[in-house]
Amino acid sequence: MSGVEDLTILCFLGITKESIVDVEAMVRKVEQKIESCSQQDVELHIERIFVISQAEPRLPLQLEDAVRPDGEGEEEGRATVNQDTRLDNRVIDLRTTTSQAIFRLQSGVCQLFRDTLTKKGFVEIQTPKIISAASEGGANVFTVSYFKSSAYLAQSPQLYKQMCICADFDKVFCVGPVFRAEDSNTHRHLTEFVGLDIEMAFNYHYHEVIDSITDTMVQIFKGLRDNFQTEIQTVNKQFPSEPFKFLEPTLRLEYTEAVAMLHEAGVEMGDEDDLSTPNEKLLGRLVKEKYDTDFYVLDKYPLAVRPFYTMPDPSNPKYSNSYDMFMRGEEILSGAQRVHDAQLLSERAQHHQIDLEKIKSYIDSFRFGAPPHGGGGIGLERVCMLYLGLHNVRQTSMFPRDPKRLTP
């Protein structure tokens, strides 16, 4: 019937905590509300009880410890559970009300993402994860033994999304794993995460792409706010945070404006320098103060700090038609208009000192008619972490993978 937690009668019967039982019982109304249960108006008068699956008596962690907010009950000597213990015993940790809420909300993010894009006429595609050549020069790529040869794990579905645009699909999205062999041990990096990817042809201006993506994000935020309040409040009980704020339409800042705001706040950086992670966070706070939003787009990055396939800004060759999106000051999406002309793409690659032979098939994709297009990739776990105001991406990955963790 259900997990057994606090029923003293079961302890009395010798049934261990977390065992699965079937119960035959009469449901009776009670005169006084039962404050300690979620069903407060009725109680079961048990006639027969069957133990379907007996849990071992010693649990590796206690559920009541695993949902306790940091610091609470410290005086009484009550424990909280550290992250490695949680992850090592994920089957039990996922039973907490907090974990259940996080991953039901995550399921909601995927559904809202797909439903919004389907309504906008996007087609869902499935892209291969085993690839023959490392698309961006070979750094940070996992190698796979492939029969008598070797292959790589895709760092992004970008090439395949772009090929679909060149193949007349017009607007596509995909949801799937993305692999990064980066030895980064931070709160926000995983070696495998779920990418929510978008790519589309546009008619007049790449801002059509930005508008489609930001509207999709806004639909996700609204859907969560309207349909997942119980989950949000459950998570907040253990991990308090401010409600997530967003504007309609989404705030779009240009890179030069952001640099000016940072200069004004005392940061020393050149106009065409990339943003460091601390400066991204600071900028997030400045934007929140000035515009009261936790979500915004930073547009027109310096060309020099973006990958070779990024379209230069036709009116100012120092900048580019590229953008990042931020939630609570952390990047959740990187995207751009892509170069769709084989000749220009070759020139840009050469400028980046990339071996043209290695990216020949990528460049050849654009030789038989390619519409102007752009897109971006969103990290699912980051979106969930930042929406909920959590502080570690491992909290929003069911079975996280990092340089030091491959289990369970």
Next chain:
Amino acid sequence: MSGVEDLTILCFLGITKESIVDVEAMVRKVEQKIESCSQQDVELHIERIFVISQAEPRLPLQLEDAVRPDGEGEEEGRATVNQDTRLDNRVIDLRTTTSQAIFRLQSGVCQLFRDTLTKKGFVEIQTPKIISAASEGGANVFTVSYFKSSAYLAQSPQLYKQMCICADFDKVFCVGPVFRAEDSNTHRHLTEFVGLDIEMAFNYHYHEVIDSITDTMVQIFKGLRDNFQTEIQTVNKQFPSEPFKFLEPTLRLEYTEAVAMLHEAGVEMGDEDDLSTPNEKLLGRLVKEKYDTDFYVLDKYPLAVRPFYTMPDPSNPKYSNSYDMFMRGEEILSGAQRVHDAQLLSERAQHHQIDLEKIKSYIDSFRFGAPPHGGGGIGLERVCMLYLGLHNVRQTSMFPRDPKRLTP
């Protein structure tokens, strides 16, 4: 504006086939229907035309050849395009009306799968693809270099689905890549395909699981029939096939009945022998003749031919609570009630001579309360191939991977 195919005026202007153009034109009604175009009632009177992306003059394949049914136009010496040429030039091959229809229908299958399960209370989960140990003994698994160590690519999300059931998620599904390092070069094997996976706890009988899965399949078949007729007919124009037939409720045969039908048709096989692929196909034809359905479930497989984690039939230990599902005589799903008791699971693994140390974490997942549960995994590409009556799974994989193909 759109791909350019047959407009002689463009050839006259020197614009190559498949180039992308923007057109400024007057839309005029025509007096006589234009039979050769999909827009038959209007025509464009071009005022200005801009070439947005010029295709190279020599296309590696012609779209009109790529959509020609086998044999048609042979007398006039007209070409068709062989599969490797198509796949080598997938960006162009995907532009055909047939390819567009196939992959829009595939997008529909995924959506129908998820929407049906979401309505039934299932939660979508994301499972890791990089795993530390090969779950089923290590055969047919791809190895990945993982920093200074090595890892594997998941052959199925099964362990993770089961962990989610043990973690109180009750009913889960996932859609994602599945990897098989099998050196099989057949019409129906891929080394990477998309798995539509289901797992659920049940209350009384594992047939609750079968009923949930078959009803999901029926909702998919109905959704395709009702909403994708244009796509189905487009594919049929090039690849004619009989409409896909199914019953409600789905036909469920027991293994012994199937063996009896095969015996009656002259096949020699033992009661507990596994079904060979030709016998599966023959059985499909016999079932179609007798019951007029292209979809059915074969239940209660002999225990000996199933994996160690399969629940034995409590009333007949030679058989098991396991099942396959078939479309047009080919397997699309394999599933079972799983052993949810750590002790029995250890015994079954030992019986299969599996090293218990290697599957310790799998077995340990069931030590802290595990409800009876079952599920199965469906191959997306096979479902699309068999629903449409196609004959090669590479037709329903955008960028297929097999032992000999890793590109594009």
